[in-house]
Amino acid sequence: MDSNSSSDDKIESRLYIGNLDLRISEAALIKMFSPYGKIISEDFLWHTRGPKRGEPRGYAFIQFSTKEEAILAKEKMHGRMASGRPLVVRLASEKYPAEQPANSYKNAGEGHRSGLSSSGSGQTSRTAKIAAIKNKLRAMEEEGSNNSKKQKQSGGEAGSGD
Structure with a gap:
């Protein structure tokens, strides 16, 4: 003691x-x-x-x-x-x-959430960001391939029209 x-x-x-x-x-x-x-x-x-x-x-x-x-x-x-x-x-x-509300017992739920976000969200947030970037790239690739098909189609038609 x-x-x-x-x-x-x-x-x-x-x-x-x-x-x-x-x-x-x-x-x-x-x-x-x-x-x-x-x-x-x-x-x-x-x-x-x-x-x-x-x-x-x-x-x-x-x-x-x-x-x-x-x-x-x-x-x-x-x-x-x-x-x-x-x-x-x-x-x-x-x-x-x-800092007191996050550490007080009255707002224990809020403090717990902020604790989770600071400790666990570092990895979760990073993983989520990576997934979002991959999805964005995939969407851009799909959009790019769709656009290039349209351009080829329109370009081919324009070329045949000359």
Whole structure:
């Protein structure tokens, strides 16, 4: 039971910091949040591939030593302007309001459907797309062969008329 409560505390003492201006550095972020408690760890996220590789992603996670420190930092820093942008600060265990309906028990059917669409539809969607493309090609081939027969027929008649 102690291990569960300590892992719960660890999760609840971790903050999500979003809407970060790309000019804010890891050091600046730590400096902004260190007055509210002892920071155990900080995860500053970077783009790892693509055209933005090596650039900040605009959000980070900070782990405080206690839940109380994290809550204090959240209360003091949420909405605070940093480089012209209001920070979004919440406990990492919290979800955005837009995410809550999909995860709530009231809308379990909707959440289940969206879960299916994200996990199973990748393959289903791909298979469906392939089938649709094959059908389209088949229809185009049939249409093309019908058109070429018509052209040959009309071309042959026109040729005989000359």
